[in-house]
């Protein structure tokens with residue numbers, strides 16, 4: 217890989233006595249988009265949580281932006297420049313949209329222009345229309361957009377997105393894909409977990425397929441699209 221921002225090597229993790237990840241390897245290049253694909257329960261969310269320090273890593277290494285971050289506290293990983301958007305949209309429902317964005321504001325790093333609410337409203341026009349309104353009144357898709365926008369206010373170098381298209385109406389899925397491509401255009405690397413091949417193919421350069429906690433395929437998105445055996449064996453089609 218030319219210039220990886222995130223390198224995960226052989227990580228193992230689980231919940232209590234249950235082992236869930238059995239040596240996961242993946243690499244995210246600077247400014248690239250990678251999709252971690254697999255069926256329900258394959259280990260996608262667990263991988264992202266382990267990278268983010270939300271679950272103890274029992275073995276293996278995680279290198280982010282030049283530091284070994286395995287088992288750092290999540291806030292420290294976030295401060296190092298890795299953003300995380302969980303599956304269950306975490307917004308503050310008693311704050312307005314604009315106030316939710318302010319909560320996420322952190323100093324910029326790495327010479328890129330800092331994110332501002334105005335720049336984010338260009339990417340997420342539906343948030344612009346709702347900026348003064350309470351976040352409690354938002355649809356699931358709008359909450360997902362707001363969570364991503366708030367994460368960007370932290371000026372991350374890379375973002376982990378857990379199933380960004382799940383449960384969204386088709387028109388919102390399109391907005392979500394545009395938002396991911398815009399993040400990439402701004403130089404932010406994105407690792408997303410995803411079940412939908414259509415969504416992943418629309419945004420990702422590289423694909424990983426996980427099943428029962430092991431990576432079964434690693435390659436370009438084009439190679440995954442061309443590999444019918446892998447798709448039918450490990451993905452929901």
Ligand SMILES: Nc1ncnc2c1ncn2[C@@H]1O[C@H](COP(=O)(O)OP(=O)(O)OP(=O)(O)O)[C@@H](O)[C@H]1O
Pocket residue numbers: 231234236254255256257258259260261262263409
């Ligand atoms: N908090 C938990 N405690 C115990 N086992 C868990 C916990 N969370 C997940 N698991 C188990 O870990 C395995 C991987 O789950 P994970 O959530 O990582 O899958 P996933 O690929 O993200 O799928 P999904 O699309 O369902 O989120 C599953 O067998 C699941 O039952």
